[in-house]
Amino acid sequence: DAGVIQSPRHEVTEMGQEVTLRCKPISGHDYLFWYRQTMMRGLELLIYFNNNVPIDDSGMPEDRFSAKMPNASFSTLKIQPSEPRDSAVYFCASSLVDGGYDPYNEQFFGPGTRLTVL
Amino acid sequence: DAKTTQPNSMESNEEEPVHLPCNHSTISGTDYIHWYRQLPSQGPEYVIHGLTSNVNNRMASLAIAEDRKSSTLILHRATLRDAAVYYCILRAPGYNFNKFYFGSGTKLNVKP
Numbered sequence: 001d002a003g004v005i006q007s008p009r010h011e012v013t014e015m016g017q018e019v020t021l022r023c024k025p026i027s028g029h030d031y032l033f034w035y036r037q038t039m040m041r042g043l044e045l046l047i048y049f050n051n052n053v054p055i056d057d058s059g060m061p062e063d064r065f066s067a068k069m070p071n072a073s074f075s076t077l078k079i080q081p082s083e084p085r086d087s088a089v090y091f092c093a094s095s096l097v098d099g100g101y102d103p104y105n106e107q108f109f110g111p112g113t114r115l116t117v118l
Numbered sequence: 119d120a121k122t123t124q125p126n127s128m129e130s131n132e133e134e135p136v137h138l139p140c141n142h143s144t145i146s147g148t149d150y151i152h153w154y155r156q157l158p159s160q161g162p163e164y165v166i167h168g169l170t171s172n173v174n175n176r177m178a179s180l181a182i183a184e185d186r187k188s189s190t191l192i193l194h195r196a197t198l199r200d201a202a203v204y205y206c207i208l209r210a211p212g213y214n215f216n217k218f219y220f221g222s223g224t225k226l227n228v229k230p
Contacts (some may be wrong), residue, residue: 004161031216043162043205043220056217091161093195105150108219109161 006111012116018080021113024073025094033093033107034067034077043091049075050093075118082117089114122206127225130196138191140206145186150209151178153191156222159218162205162220165191181214201228 013019019061023066025032033048044100047057060067064083069075093107123141130136153165165211166173168182168189173180179192194202205223209215 033216037146043156044187045217048216094160097216106167107162109163109218112161 004092004094004108006110006113007066008113009111010116012118013082014118015083016081017117018078019086019115019117021077021090021092021115023075023077023092025075025092026096026108027073028093029096029108030072031095031105031107032054032069032075033095034075035091035093035109036088037091037112041092044079070074071088078092079115082115084117085114091118121219122208122221124206124221124224126222127227129229130193132228132230133195136193136196136200136226136228138193138204138206138226139188140190141188142206142208143187145208146210147186147210148211151180151182151186151189152193152207152209152218153178154205154207154218155200156205156223157199158200160197165204187223196226196228198228198230201226 009021030051034046035043036046037043046059047067048055049069065079067077089112091109091112093109095107097105098099135199150169152167155165156162166178167177168180170181174222181190203223203225205220207218
């Protein structure tokens with residue numbers, strides 16, 4: 001298995017531009033997570049999906065951020081318009097949960113997308 | 119959410135054991151203790167988890183205090199590849215089971 005795939009690996013853009021980050025979860029996994037990591041705030045959960053449905057988006061910082069999961073093998077995180085404070089590493093993760101509460105259901109993380117907004 | 123407290127950094131010599139502590143004084147009876155680590159320039163990866171009993175796997179051992187208010191991740195023989203940030207995470211059953219709170223973790227430096 002190729003693991004969680006994220007693209008692009010690096011993105012440099014200018015303030016005000018739209019940014020779209022992409023994620024392909026591990027095949028068969030029914031949960032997908034988007035995280036953001038900065039030096040100041042550490043690793044934060046932004047939103048997560050179960051079977052393509054957003055379950056909790058309380059970590060999404062503001063309306064400029066949106067996430068979609070049109071099918072089980074693809075998700076996007078969009079920032080529009082982008083701002084310099086959005087610069088961070090964005091991770092996507094996926095997991096498989098049996099019966100809703102499996103203490104072993106580890107999350108598998110992708111390599112991340114390093115976003116720089118100038 | 120129950121939180122964890124870890125030292126900001128620790129240092130170890132290669133080939134020696136490392137004990138990484140974690141305090142979780144507000145842990146509830148059904149919270150699982152999970153450990154993840156993040157190697158440089160990579161996403162976090164699962165290390166080990168436990169509830170009450172000590173646990174061993176190929177990567178590490180997890181020692182859980184009898185009152186469960188603290189735990190220790192044990193790397194039996196540290197290698198240079200173990201240099202990473204180690205996160206201790208509590209997972210409670212129910213709605214928030216999948217909401218990890220990573221905290222600041224412990225940055226482990228391994229000296230050759």
